[in-house]
Amino acid sequence: xxxxxxxxxxxxxxxxxxxxxxxxxxxxxxxxxxxxxxxxxxxxxxxxxxxxxxxxxxxxxxxxxxx
Numbered sequence: 918x919x920x921x922x923x924x925x926x927x928x929x930x931x932x933x934x935x936x937x938x939x940x941x942x943x944x945x946x947x948x949x950x951x952x953x954x955x956x957x958x959x960x961x962x963x964x965x966x967x968x969x970x971x972x973x974x975x976x977x978x979x980x981x982x983x984x
Contacts, residue, residue, distance in 0.1 A: 946954070
């Protein structure tokens, strides 16, 4: 039943119907992807430094347990 409805709608049952239309040599992140990755990496490094600086400022004194 599914194959019949699928053939009527014109959709292919496979996610990639033609292997010739997809050229793996042309797929790359490009300059934009590289810049986005670099920006995210720099942001994470700055966040880690900020996190360490704020953690060092915490003055936590644990109370002695009452017996």
